[in-house]
Every structure is written in C-alpha cells, then in structure tokens.
Amino acid sequence: MHLLYTFVLFFGIMIQPTKSKILDPKELIKSISSYKEACSAVGYEKRPCSYRSKNNKMAVAFHAKMTNAQNNLKSSQKVLFEHVFLNIGGGYNAKTGVFTAPVDGIYRFDWTILAAMKKYYITLLVKEDTQIGSNYCADTSDNELGQCSSSAIVEMKANQKVWIKPYNSYAQGVKANWSYFSGHILF
Structure with a gap:
C-alpha cells in the first residue's frame, strides 16, 4: 500500500x-x-506496467524447451522448442519455432542443444534467412552426451524473424527435454 x-x-x-x-x-x-x-x-x-523497462521500452523475453526429439532434420526445417516457459511480449511461436520481434531493439538469443550419444546436431541461428550464429554439438563417446550452447546479439526491427535451423542435414540426434531456446531485448 x-x-x-x-x-x-x-x-x-x-x-x-x-x-x-x-x-x-x-x-x-x-x-x-x-x-x-x-x-x-x-x-x-x-501494455501492463510490469512489461515496461526503466526507459519505458517494452519488455520482451522468451524461454522454451524442446520436448520432442527432432532427429534427421533437413536444412529447410526449423528446430522446434515446443514447451514455452516464458513469452513476455508474445514474440515466440512454439508451433513454428519462430521468434518475431514485437519492437525495434538489440536482442540477445541463446540456445543449448544436447546431442545424443555418438550423434551430432549442428544448428544455426537465422534472421530473415541470413545466418547470425552457429552451434556445433557432437558426441564422440559411447557413454557421454554432448551439450553445447551458443549466443548472439542481434539488431532487429519490429516484425523481423529469428529461428534455429539445422546446418545442411547435420541434425542427426538430439535429446529432448535438455535443449532450449531463449531470447530477450537488451535495449
């Protein structure tokens, strides 16, 4: 009060x-x-007050987890992170795997992939069909899993899109429930 x-x-x-x-x-x-x-x-x-930053800019953040293994994807497909924990600003679409910037700004994106045993899972962060970042994840042993993370800082205009996709067809095996995609506006 x-x-x-x-x-x-x-x-x-x-x-x-x-x-x-x-x-x-x-x-x-x-x-x-x-x-x-x-x-x-x-x-x-x-917009609610709680979704405003100190400089009155709209707060934007999302965090999602892969719940179904997506193995042997083609390079034209998008990697889906279906379970959404957080989606402030409503930019992330779990059905398409695409984040659409609701406002202009500088954004940070992070993604973590857990490759299955003796498999690799190479992914790219793509903005409007242009590669912005990459993540090479491979497991070469019999009894360990390879977990890899990557991040990128990206300038985006409102309505521009970002997603994760396989590099060529190098998305052999991934462990669901251990792979994540998140992003938020910095300023």
Missing part, C-alpha cells in the same frame, strides 16, 4: 495541469483502486 501511495503521489503531481491545485494524495488513492488503473491514468493502457 505504501508503494501504491508513493506511486500515486508522484504521478498525481506530475500529471496535474500547471494552473490547477495538486490533489491530496488520499483523494488520488481513492480515485485509483489498483496499480493497473494508475498505469492507465498515465498512458500505459496498451
């Missing part, structure tokens, strides 16, 4: 016209019953 009181007092003073009197904070609190109404009162109707 104290935080709401401070928030309302601060924004109540800021949004008052210069020639009118400043409202008593208790009156302002009575007129705004929740933080959502307070956000709406200062212009945040389209």
Whole structure:
C-alpha cells in the first residue's frame, strides 16, 4: 500500500495541469483502486506496467524447451522448442519455432542443444534467412552426451524473424527435454 501511495503521489503531481491545485494524495488513492488503473491514468493502457523497462521500452523475453526429439532434420526445417516457459511480449511461436520481434531493439538469443550419444546436431541461428550464429554439438563417446550452447546479439526491427535451423542435414540426434531456446531485448 505504501508503494501504491508513493506511486500515486508522484504521478498525481506530475500529471496535474500547471494552473490547477495538486490533489491530496488520499483523494488520488481513492480515485485509483489498483496499480493497473494508475498505469492507465498515465498512458500505459496498451501494455501492463510490469512489461515496461526503466526507459519505458517494452519488455520482451522468451524461454522454451524442446520436448520432442527432432532427429534427421533437413536444412529447410526449423528446430522446434515446443514447451514455452516464458513469452513476455508474445514474440515466440512454439508451433513454428519462430521468434518475431514485437519492437525495434538489440536482442540477445541463446540456445543449448544436447546431442545424443555418438550423434551430432549442428544448428544455426537465422534472421530473415541470413545466418547470425552457429552451434556445433557432437558426441564422440559411447557413454557421454554432448551439450553445447551458443549466443548472439542481434539488431532487429519490429516484425523481423529469428529461428534455429539445422546446418545442411547435420541434425542427426538430439535429446529432448535438455535443449532450449531463449531470447530477450537488451535495449
């Protein structure tokens, strides 16, 4: 309640016209019953306050896990990460495996692949059909698995797309439930 009181007092003073009197904070609190109404009162109707960064930029983040092994993929296919843990901004589509930037910005993407025993799984991070990053994951032993991670920093415009795909046809064997794809806006 104290935080709401401070928030309302601060924004109540800021949004008052210069020639009118400043409202008593208790009156302002009575007129705004929740933080959502307070956000709406200062212009945040389209997106929740919790999805805004300190510089008022829309927060964007996703994190997804592969739940079904996708072996022997062709280079034209996309690697799917079907179980979505987080999708703030709604940019990641688990059915297509594609992230679509909801706003312009600099983004960071990370992906981790666990290759099956005696298999390899080479993947690329692709932005609008252009390779941005790569991840070579291979297991050469009989009793271990090869887990590999990669990341990339990418400048994106709103509605540009990024996804993970196999390099040529080098996506032999992967372990489901141990492979992930995530991304978030930096600024």
